[in-house]
């Protein structure tokens with residue numbers, strides 16, 4: 323294929339761009355290809371149903387033409403059964419769409435052509451210019467599969483190219499065709515007459531084509547089966563899942579200890595240096611007590627967040643997650659939910675927002691609503707700084723046998739969230755009426771060895787998101803909170819710390835009445851207000867408020883020693899219980915409204931979650947006061 327004779331005519335403004343839609347079965351590598359074409363970082367993972375909404379990006383061909391690329395949720399047929407499949411159907415069939423599709427790149431998993439071929443024929447029959455990208459050819463080759471590409475191309479009447487979407491030089495052939503098409507125009511799809519008009523059973527047709535084009539079948543992949551025999555074992559399977567999760571939380575504490583100490587020392591030294599450099603006054607207080615104390619108290623948790631995501635990324639890439647869902651299905655369905663809820667709930671451990679979006683893959687509307695309502699109870703990564711701060715300050719860093727005590731408590735908090743979710747789902751199920759059990763029909767992808775480069779990119783992306791949050795919303799709230807905590811200044815000759823006379827001090831003392839029964843003091847009450855926007859902001863807010871409340875010997879940039887000397891253990895435990903439930907995240911509430919299309923549902927979530935948070939804190943505080951005799 324020669325593209326050198328194409329005159330380079332870069333797209334001009336106002337000239338509509340040609341658009342390419344990536345279509346195919348779930349988990350065939352569409353998003354990996356989209357990322358490679360457009361340089362984006364959309365989520366890629368080894369299970370079906372990762373992409374649940376349309377994503378758009380741009381790419382420039384070698385000849386300077388700009389193309390509009392659309393990534394779509396995976397589909398099994400052109401008749402949608404779930405919300406995410408509807409998105410793809412609309413993109414392909416809606417003639418009134420803003421961006422009509424000029425070219426379909428059908429991305430097929432080459433190791434599983436059998437499952438793809440009927441849909442390929444149906445897509446060809448739509449009549450759009452179409453290319454077939456046979457992806458994952460690296461795996462197909464490794465398993466000894468041989469496909470006659472030339473024959474497949476003839477049979478289908480469309481161009482067929484091999485791709486390896488996860489390798490930087492794995493999509494050369496596809497790029498060549500796109501280059502050519504971008505300047506010469508998209509050729510008609512010759513297969514559409516064949517498969518569109520005859521409408522002969524494409525199932526029979528696909529079987530015939532398969533028999534012809536597959537020259538050598540892949541070896542039955544015994545390694546997959548061996549691993550499955552172990553991880554899906556009726557007796558050992560579940561303990562293996564618990565051990566994996568348990569190890570993950572242990573690592574969050576033990577591996578992060580050293581880098582956290584470095585960051586803490588670095589922030590402490592910066593604070594002290596600036597405190598000696600700047601003259602005593604407003605500026606020094608703003609920089610040291612407002613900004614450094616606020617941002618510093620949250621940034622130390624970066625290593626823990628990255629370790630947590632390291633495990634999440636490995637679990638996602640390896641192909642283990644759907645196995646875990648499969649195992650949970652039997653157990654969960656006997657209590658409350660279908661196993662379909664498992665992956666959305668598991669995604670919520672990273673963040674409830676994509677978790678709630680992933681419920682689009684759940685067919686049963688009632689199951690979907692219940693999953694949306696309990697997703698905020700899964701411990702998201704924004705809770706980690708809060709939990710970790712309190713655990714670090716109150717739970718001794720000891721090992722009990724093989725286990726780190728702090729990791730054990732963290733694991734307990736995650737379990738509490740899961741337990742609460744199961745209970746709430748059970749109650750909601752009773753309230754909404756019993757469901758018929760729908761068995762989990764989920765394909766188990768083959769295991770992939772996670773590529774460290776991809777994991778590193780994924781971690782970098784998390785670090786970037788975290789640092790952007792720190793330098794924008796957390797920075798802004800720290801400054802705002804410093805202003806509101808410093809003014810009005812106390813009248814002449816008063817004793818005590820200035821913050822008590824400020825807006826924040828006064829407001830805190832007002833709210834204290836409401837939160838006193840659950841053991842919170844006014845500083846916590848104040849921190850919970852900006853923490854409504856996002857949980858981790860509560861930590862930076864505590865950093866600023868305590869830096870300004872401290873006097874004399876108490877002065878310290880690090881927050882943990884300050885709270886451990888100021889709070890009782892029941893207060894700390896009560897705050898932990900609060901954060902298991904409280905819906906302190908605007909983004910989650912917004913996505914609940916959007917995905918359920920109902921304000922009522924959002925307010926229901928707010929009321930029930932705050933209600934549970936208050937009750938849980940009340941019980942925790944009083945029971946622990948009683949037990950500790952305080």
Ligand SMILES: Nc1nc2c(ncn2[C@@H]2O[C@H](COP(=O)(O)OP(=O)(O)OP(=O)(O)O)[C@@H](O)[C@H]2O)c(=O)[nH]1
Pocket residue numbers: 347348349350351352353354355365366367368369370371372373374394395396397457458459460461485486487488489638639770
């Ligand atoms: N070995 C290999 N792995 C690949 C290739 N392309 C994608 N993958 C992996 O396959 C898995 C699925 O990739 P995705 O891009 O998320 O698949 P998708 O088609 O977008 O999936 P959905 O969004 O669920 O429809 C991921 O683990 C990728 O890293 C490839 O060419 N070779």
Ligand SMILES: [Mg+2]
Pocket residue numbers: 352353354365372373394395396
């Ligand atoms: Mg995808």
